[in-house]
Amino acid sequence: MLNFLIAFIVGTITPVPLNVFYQVPLIYCGMISVVIFGVIYFLLSRRTMNKVTELVRSSQHDMQANRAERALSTLQEGFKYAKWQFYVKGQINAQIGTLLYLKKDFAKAMPYLEKSIVRHWVAMCMLAVCYMKRNNPTKMALTFEKAIAASRKEAFIWNLYAYCQNKIGERDSAIATLKKGIKKLKGSEGLEASLAALENGKRMKMEYYGDIWYQFHLEKPGAIIKKQTKAAQGRRKMPRM
Template identity: 40%
Template sequence: MINLAISIGVALVLAIGLVLLQTSWFIYVPMGLVAGVTTFLVLGRRIQTQLEAIMYQMQKDIQSGKLDRAIDTLKQGYSLKNRHIFVEGQLNSQIGVLYYLKKDHERALEYLSKGFVKHHIAQCMLAIIHYKRKNLDEMKKVMDETIRANGKQSICYGLYAWLLHQNKDKEGAMAMLQKGLKKMPDDEKLTNNLTLLQNDKKMKMKAYGDMWVQFMLERPPRVQQEAPPHMRMRRKAMFR
C-alpha cells in the first residue's frame, strides 16, 4: 500500500540520516519508528476523511431509496484502494451489504467474499448466503472467522446459533450461545435464547432490532392498522 511504503521510506531516511551523523542506535531506531508511525497515521487520516465523504453521500442515496446510486457512490472509493490498508476490503463489505439488501445474492456473494472480516454485519450476510445455498461447511467457516475477529458482537453468536438450530443442531446452537456468554456474561439476548433452547422452544431474535431485520430471515410482524373513520362508523351502525 502506498501510504505504508511512504511511511517506511520516511522512517528509513530519517534513521539513515541519523546513522550518517554517527548517532547512537538508541536514538535513530526510536526516532525512525516515531517518524514512520506518525507519517502513516497522518496519511491514513487523510484517506479516512475522503472515505467519510463517500459514506455520507452513500447514506443520502440510501435515504432517497436509491440503492443502485449508493453502490455507484461506494465504487468511487476504489480510487483509494491502493493508498491505505483495508480500504478495498471495507468497500467490498459495504457494497456487498447493499446488494444483499437488494436481494441480489449473486452480486452480494461476489463482494462479501472479498470483504473485511471486522465488518461483522457483512460477514454475517455472507454466512447466510452460504446457509441458504445449503453450503453449511462454508457457513460455519465464515461464522467461525467472524467470531474470532469480532468476539464481543452478540449478534454473531446469536445468528450462528440460530442457523445451527434451524439445521436441527440444537446442541451446537446451545454451545455457541454458551461461548458467547463466556465473552459477555451479562448479555440478556444470549441468556434468554439459551433458556429458550433449554426448554425446547424457538429462539427469539427480534430483540436485536434492525440488525436482525436486515438479514431478512424471518417475516416482519404484521402491523395491525386501525380502520379509517368511515369504516369505524359503519361498524358501530351494524351493532346498534
C-alpha cells in the same frame, strides 16, 4: 501499500544527512527515523481513511433517500484508495456486499461479502447466511466462527449463529453455541432467552434485536405480528361446552 512505502522512504532517508554532516550517532538516527516514519504514516493513513469514511457516509445518505444505485456507485469509487492503505479494499467490499444484501440481491452480494474484511462482522454474518441458504453448512459455520473470533463481544453474532444452526436442523449445536456465548458474555439477556426457548422446544425470539435482525431478511416484522395476533386470539378463544 503506498502510504506505508512513502512513510518508510521518507523515514529512512531523512536522518541520513544528520549522520553524514553532523555526525549524529546511528542509534539516534535510527530513533529519529522510526519517529518520522510513524508520524508520516499516521497522517497519510488518516487522510486516506477520512476520504473513505466520507464516501461511506455519502452512500449511507443515498440509501436513506432510496438511491441505492447511486450509493453503489459512490462506494465503487472507494476502490481507488485500496492501493494507498491496507484493508481499504476489504472494507469497501464489505460495504458494497452489505448494501446488495439489504437489497435482497444475494447473488451479486456474495462475491463482495467473500472478499470482506473479517472485522466487519455484519458482512461476515450476511455471508454466513448466504452459505446457509445455499445449503453449505460447513462454510456457514466457518464464516460464523471467523466473525466470532473478530468480534467476540457481539452477542448478536452468537444468537444468529445459533438461529441458523437450529434452522438447518442442528438444534443441539445451536444450544451448545448459545451456552458458549453466555460463558463469554455473562448477563446477555438475548442469549439467555434464546437458550431457554430452544431448551423448551420453542422458537428463538430474534425480534429482541430489532432492526439489526430484520436486515438479514430471515423473518419479516409483519410475519411476527401475525403470529403474535394469532396466539393472542387463541388464548382469548372460549372453550366449547
